Amino acid sequence: MPMRLSQAGSLGHRACRVARFRIVRCSSAVSKPVATDALTQSATAKQEAGNKPETGLILDLGIPTLLPEWRKMFAPSTVVTDVTAGITVGCVAVPLSLAIAVASGVPPEVGLVSAAVAGVAGGLMGGTTLAITGPAAAISLLVCEAVQTHGLGTLPFITLACGGLQLAMGVARGGGITKYVPESVIAGFTTGIGVMILAGQLPKALDLTVPAGLNTVEVVQAVASGIGGTNPAALALALGVVGTMHAAPKLHPKIPSALVAVGGATAASQLLGLSATPIGALPSGLSAFTLCMPALPAAEALPSLCGTILLIYAMTSAETRLSCTALDRLRPTSYKHNPDQELIGQGVANMTAAAFAGMPVTAVIARSSLNIKLKAHSRLPSLVQSAFVFGSLALYSDVISAVPLSALAGVLISSGAGMLQPAELKTSLAEDKYNLGPYLVTTCGMLTMGMAEGIVLGCASSAAKHLVQQRLLAGGGDWVVQAAESRLKDPPPSPDTRKEA
Numbered sequence: 001m002p003m004r005l006s007q008a009g010s011l012g013h014r015a016c017r018v019a020r021f022r023i024v025r026c027s028s029a030v031s032k033p034v035a036t037d038a039l040t041q042s043a044t045a046k047q048e049a050g051n052k053p054e055t056g057l058i059l060d061l062g063i064p065t066l067l068p069e070w071r072k073m074f075a076p077s078t079v080v081t082d083v084t085a086g087i088t089v090g091c092v093a094v095p096l097s098l099a100i101a102v103a104s105g106v107p108p109e110v111g112l113v114s115a116a117v118a119g120v121a122g123g124l125m126g127g128t129t130l131a132i133t134g135p136a137a138a139i140s141l142l143v144c145e146a147v148q149t150h151g152l153g154t155l156p157f158i159t160l161a162c163g164g165l166q167l168a169m170g171v172a173r174g175g176g177i178t179k180y181v182p183e184s185v186i187a188g189f190t191t192g193i194g195v196m197i198l199a200g201q202l203p204k205a206l207d208l209t210v211p212a213g214l215n216t217v218e219v220v221q222a223v224a225s226g227i228g229g230t231n232p233a234a235l236a237l238a239l240g241v242v243g244t245m246h247a248a249p250k251l252h253p254k255i256p257s258a259l260v261a262v263g264g265a266t267a268a269s270q271l272l273g274l275s276a277t278p279i280g281a282l283p284s285g286l287s288a289f290t291l292c293m294p295a296l297p298a299a300e301a302l303p304s305l306c307g308t309i310l311l312i313y314a315m316t317s318a319e320t321r322l323s324c325t326a327l328d329r330l331r332p333t334s335y336k337h338n339p340d341q342e343l344i345g346q347g348v349a350n351m352t353a354a355a356f357a358g359m360p361v362t363a364v365i366a367r368s369s370l371n372i373k374l375k376a377h378s379r380l381p382s383l384v385q386s387a388f389v390f391g392s393l394a395l396y397s398d399v400i401s402a403v404p405l406s407a408l409a410g411v412l413i414s415s416g417a418g419m420l421q422p423a424e425l426k427t428s429l430a431e432d433k434y435n436l437g438p439y440l441v442t443t444c445g446m447l448t449m450g451m452a453e454g455i456v457l458g459c460a461s462s463a464a465k466h467l468v469q470q471r472l473l474a475g476g477g478d479w480v481v482q483a484a485e486s487r488l489k490d491p492p493p494s495p496d497t498r499k500e501a
Helices: 015-019 032-051 056-060 061-074 080-101 109-126 137-150 152-171 175-180 183-206 218-227 232-251 257-272 299-330 341-355 365-373 382-394 405-418 423-431 433-448 452-469 495-500
Strands: 132-134 361-364
Touching: 015 299, 032 341, 056 361, 056 433, 080 109, 080 132, 080 137, 080 183, 080 257, 080 365, 080 382, 080 405, 109 132, 109 341, 132 341, 132 365, 132 382, 137 152, 137 299, 137 452, 152 175, 152 341, 175 299, 175 341, 175 433, 183 218, 183 232, 183 299, 183 405, 183 423, 183 433, 183 452, 218 433, 232 257, 257 405, 299 341, 299 361, 299 365, 299 452, 341 361, 361 365, 365 382, 382 452, 423 433, 433 452
Parallel strands: none
Antiparallel strands: 132 361
């Protein structure tokens, strides 16, 4: 507390506080003791500024904040538990990444490479300590649509651009912007993706061939017309995988059900000589992990490509935000993730994946929640699971190439079924039953017209519902409905407004 000066013209207590914060310039009225205090603080501030890095990029990336967490990875008391958790999560990541890559219309090794390299980048740079980054089923069909529209060669550029947008938004402290996406639309998107995954994997589970470019309804019709050509062996393997993935967690929550199911199906296919179509040959050794420079698309393709990039960016960011929020609730102790830092981490992860010709990635709820159940303590499990995926592809590509496609279809059918009743729908309907409208519009639009069209229609219907609820007046000027979408709430009316009403 600054001292009150006794000499004539001295500053009072209030003025001394102003001088300390250097808001005004004090003239001869400032006595030596106060001036010395102000100079000392100024020198201290300059010294602190001098200790900061000259480039603001390092600070914006949050590295000083992350350093203590990086050191925690090597704590002797937790390293064994974290390594065990990482290996177990890796056992789940391998079959899931393979299945998601196949569903995305990209070579199977792309999913494994993306999981390996993005897991390291996202694990080190993300804003959620226990999150696992990798390919996600929720965006697999977005990637598939992008590949079908623009070609596989543009996927690294799409992934790079998506990561760049995430990094820029995180540095600009815009990580919280995804909370304005209505929960009813996100729930509709999740349900729509679940239905599309189920329909899209039916041909693989039955070992049928259907034309490319069909929407969900047309795929179901094609499967129904060709049901007579079903391969019984493929169907049996798919059903076995679905049943195993459903039953294994009930026996023990730490069992890597996906690995057990796919491994069992592969062994049965090889030992019994079943005629199920396998994945096929994969790159051996380290040849799959090759740095590449994403090729720039042609100028005439940029307008449509920009729309694809923005859509994938929005959905990957929203999926990451939802996953991290769910993980906050799952943790045994109070924890709140940093959305800006998480967006930075996902941006770095996607850009790293693009450097290895990978696909877009997000924070994945299934693998991350398993990480929490295994009582992980630090970011080390994310690195260990990446090493496990890397070693699996580098050392056991021959074994992976024998995995039946119908077994991977079973993995995705199990995942898709779990997306049909998203938690966001329950939350959204609990706040406002009329949120069912945007939910149904989004889901039906995605199934009949396409993912982008369904999402746009869902957002438009949600905005329209919000405006109607807030502006619809009865005959006497009374508000009919005041409740609104949880993500788009207006401030409460002022006293004057309530009085007039």
